[in-house]
Amino acid sequence: MHGRGNQTGFGPPVTPPIIKNLLIANLVVFLAQYASPMVSALGAITPAAVWGERFLWQPFTYMWLHSTYSIWHVAFNMIALWMFGSPLALTWGDKRFLRYYLACGVGAGIVIATVPYMFGGDTGVRVVGASGAVMGVLLAYSFSWPDRTIMLLFPPIPLKAIYLIPLIFLMEFTTGPGNVSHAGHLGGVLVGWIYLLREGQTPGVPTFDSLKLKWRRHQMRQKLRAVRDDEERKRRDWRDDNNRYH
Numbered sequence: 001m002h003g004r005g006n007q008t009g010f011g012p013p014v015t016p017p018i019i020k021n022l023l024i025a026n027l028v029v030f031l032a033q034y035a036s037p038m039v040s041a042l043g044a045i046t047p048a049a050v051w052g053e054r055f056l057w058q059p060f061t062y063m064w065l066h067s068t069y070s071i072w073h074v075a076f077n078m079i080a081l082w083m084f085g086s087p088l089a090l091t092w093g094d095k096r097f098l099r100y101y102l103a104c105g106v107g108a109g110i111v112i113a114t115v116p117y118m119f120g121g122d123t124g125v126r127v128v129g130a131s132g133a134v135m136g137v138l139l140a141y142s143f144s145w146p147d148r149t150i151m152l153l154f155p156p157i158p159l160k161a162i163y164l165i166p167l168i169f170l171m172e173f174t175t176g177p178g179n180v181s182h183a184g185h186l187g188g189v190l191v192g193w194i195y196l197l198r199e200g201q202t203p204g205v206p207t208f209d210s211l212k213l214k215w216r217r218h219q220m221r222q223k224l225r226a227v228r229d230d231e232e233r234k235r236r237d238w239r240d241d242n243n244r245y246h
Helices: 017-035 037-043 047-052 058-064 071-092 094-119 131-144 161-175 182-199 208-245
Strands: 002-004 007-009 149-151 158-160
Touching: 017 037, 017 058, 017 071, 017 094, 037 058, 047 058, 047 094, 058 094, 071 094, 071 131, 094 131, 094 182, 131 161, 131 182, 149 161, 158 161, 161 182
Parallel strands: none
Antiparallel strands: 002 007, 002 149, 149 158
């Protein structure tokens, strides 16, 4: 659910052709997974297969597959793609949106396949899902309309778009299920961020220098607050001493 000006409604008012095509493609592949287990076996990312057996197509194919154990995996990803991808595609155009979507998905796939080798993770685990690409879409949405208020479904609270990604990661790392690919989600956000910075067509994208400047300002405000608190404590102590002796 999201806000549109002074109105609130579920979903975007218009669904662009590229979003419709992506939704159809994901649903067709989801049905194909039920028809043949080989679709999931060959298309899912397995780090050992990507780098050990040179299954180099998997960082692309995994993003069209979803868990067949529950409908909610594909449902949540497609709802998020529809709700947040539609405004982006309407603003950017189909070609620009598709390039970005694929870059985030494939980039996240490369991260998923590489992280276990860098940090000693399980290289035999299989990963599927469009979450990396969708997280990139959420990032671009939050940078494009940072002050737009959206109404979350879980939990049902209003939230400014700029805080959407931090909230997702907070919930994911604290109360999320254990089978979530953190590397994929983080990879989609990181690749999307770098893509938007290099593309230079989204004014709201913070640069690394601007983030460092904001962090320094935050530290300075914290120091000033600590100094004020210390002075206030000294004034209270002085008043208490005067009241005690006079």
